[in-house]
Amino acid sequence: MIRVTVWNENIHDKEDGVRAVYPLGLHGTIAEFLGKLEGVQVRTATLDQPDCGLPESVLEETDVLIWWGHVAHDRVPDELAQRIVERVNRGMGFIGLHSAHMSKPLRKLLGTSCTLRWRDGEFERLWCTAPGHPIAQGLPPAFTLEQEEMYGEFFDIPQPETVVFTGWFRGGEVFRSGCCWTCGYGRVFYFQPGHETNGSFHNPYVQQIIGNAVRWAAPTARRNGLDCLFAQKSAEELTAQGEEVPAF
């Protein structure tokens, strides 16, 4: 069972224009379609909850954290962002959606500004540039979104390990729209579509991608801490004494 927590700052969601598109809120919509997947168990968390919805007890029970934020990045405490980063370094998966590119957790994970070129209301076609990747499973060579926010290069990120999707915008721009990284034990995926007024989370291909990403990002190993280990005995000494090299 993969335990997913969908986090949303839940602010735009109260505007009429957004409520019309996402009556359940962005988090509610995402949780709804993920909740239908076999072997996936979903909860939501929002900024307006105690501890921003992410007390240690929730993070402790989260395998993959999905993040949507836009206007309130600054209201997420640095300390919470740092705890999320450490959770990822220890194995938790992280999926940043759309304007989460400027969120504290993603920027701390990637170590870059994550800035980009942008403009509202563009026609986008997403091309699959890594069709054999697990996140591309079941996707066609390309699919279109009638209206999305244009995010264009240069996207200030470290070299992704894989660019699964590349966005083409009718206005003339391109974007690395689906990017993968390994950050310690954890896997991180960033996906560009998902502007609050554009309804992309109702798109079946977008839903398929996020579902695939959840399975891909689910941890296959965890570590408890993030400290250095003083290896008093060398590996050779341990082996000679029939002991295992300790994990840390």
Place this chain on the structure above:
Amino acid sequence: MIRVTVWNENIHDKEDGVRAVYPLGLHGTIAEFLGKLEGVQVRTATLDQPDCGLPESVLEETDVLIWWGHVAHDRVPDELAQRIVERVNRGMGFIGLHSAHMSKPLRKLLGTSCTLRWRDGEFERLWCTAPGHPIAQGLPPAFTLEQEEMYGEFFDIPQPETVVFTGWFRGGEVFRSGCCWTCGYGRVFYFQPGHETNGSFHNPYVQQIIGNAVRWAAPTARRNGLDCLFAQKSAEELTAQGEEVPAF
């Protein structure tokens, strides 16, 4: 001309045991051998100087920043570490040496804990695992260091773009001892040897590697800021009007 700043916390350097090995200080020794390279201009900076030796004016004139720190990582202000990260994102090269793995700038750049397994006083043999890489230029297949601090896996870093050197320790451990990343516009190299009492910076191969890394990390492009750009006019509109897409 590549302008290098060698930063050192300059604390161990005042201990007798270290002074015996590095009478010029670690920074002085590194600056000395780099200063002999054609087209390279070197200055040093230390934690005990005003602004930790790195006021904006110095960073502004630095193409590649070399970092050695160990016991005083915490005395480097977060704000300075963040300014260094942003400089790297904007193009400056960064070379972290040895115990700089736990330094604030490197950890912020990489987004991981950079923790590892360690033990003092080991025999190390460094194997070149990317002999065609510019940082390996002039190096033999392997070279040895009689005494170095063992740093062993798992090294909690994001997947390096290239592992140029892999360390073998007689005690039984291995380490990704020379690692490359691109962090925005800037290039980052981490190199494991360089314990304060072991004299590795006098080793000609180590000197060759650091010199090569300086040339490799020297910026080939810079950006002024790190903001997002609102692209009011699309690229297609700009092209139609004979204008260039703006940089940002």
Place this chain on the structure above:
Amino acid sequence: MIRVTVWNENIHDKEDGVRAVYPLGLHGTIAEFLGKLEGVQVRTATLDQPDCGLPESVLEETDVLIWWGHVAHDRVPDELAQRIVERVNRGMGFIGLHSAHMSKPLRKLLGTSCTLRWRDGEFERLWCTAPGHPIAQGLPPAFTLEQEEMYGEFFDIPQPETVVFTGWFRGGEVFRSGCCWTCGYGRVFYFQPGHETNGSFHNPYVQQIIGNAVRWAAPTARRNGLDCLFAQKSAEELTAQGEEVPAF
């Protein structure tokens, strides 16, 4: 169900020394432990069979091809090696074991000589250098093999996407012992242990790794051909006409 074909040149397997270690043959042993995995279905194929054991009908029903060869690489027809490469480009997984580094399929897939430094009868300790990777699932930080053939750097391969395991040899060498690549739609894993007289395929960690690799390499997408596609209608025209961009 993942359909695995374990291919072996099946020559050493007839020598007394090898038969003592692998009474079922290398292929039989590998097939035996893989066959116990849930959702995995295994068959074997050997060089001495018609069509080298790999007629189109077998390849057609293979999701992951495992390869062990040593003294008879040249007896594998170029044309068969090329068909395997194309199968991988079209989605089939490929796992090369030990001396398969010099096999025709692997060398054609990687485009390099795959040469290395070697010596028999060494003590090896394998360190996990990517513990969060699916192939490392369930593995400890390090494990040992009392006797293995030393394969040492420089290993002439393209930059691996991930080095999951790094080998330490008591004689002083290191090796990228578990390497991953994406080759078109298909995933490729190379794993260094597995000398015919050393019994490594009886080691539970080695078995775990190969089982993990099978799951990792199993295709998540396939393509039928490998031809270029003349896109008479542009993607924009297709979209305007309500048509999908064709796969190819």
Place this chain on the structure above:
Amino acid sequence: MIRVTVWNENIHDKEDGVRAVYPLGLHGTIAEFLGKLEGVQVRTATLDQPDCGLPESVLEETDVLIWWGHVAHDRVPDELAQRIVERVNRGMGFIGLHSAHMSKPLRKLLGTSCTLRWRDGEFERLWCTAPGHPIAQGLPPAFTLEQEEMYGEFFDIPQPETVVFTGWFRGGEVFRSGCCWTCGYGRVFYFQPGHETNGSFHNPYVQQIIGNAVRWAAPTARRNGLDCLFAQKSAEELTAQGEEVPAF
């Protein structure tokens, strides 16, 4: 001094339409602008010359081989293609231009079909997706080509180490237009523009890119052979005896 050989199949170059665009031939034009670079020495070679213009003596004196071919890929002997691959594995740089995606040397180097989606006569805008990379030095965020052959995804290549340029086509497609790989000791760059009737090699940005690529691909190390090395003495024995680990 970087010694460049510009190879061209030199067939289209005799057609009137192409001669009008490239009176010197494609090879002549490329050689002309590269020949103006400081520290670069250029010669040309064509398919119609003895040994296809590439006898061992020419390859021996080549640091970077540039390749343009289209209709006569099959006339390049397999044996020559293999020798080029081995030269690259041993350190020589290789730059494949435009329709060289289907050339024997590039396909053998990459191990994939290098197939793609295509259409003539498109407007292309190339975005720089790795502005800090040496091959992007001096380039703007984007530049346009009024007429180029559309090459669109999926491009069947192994994961590039860096995608320096991403192409946007007005017809709706995207392409990884400038890709880097390390293939053994050698560096490989593929660049998509350069259709024989479109004049892109007269574009100053295209010229800048190819010039940059030449400097980037120039070898920093070479090896003489590509054989395995039997390491009779272990590295530890060699060190104990004051000997160096042999290169191979």
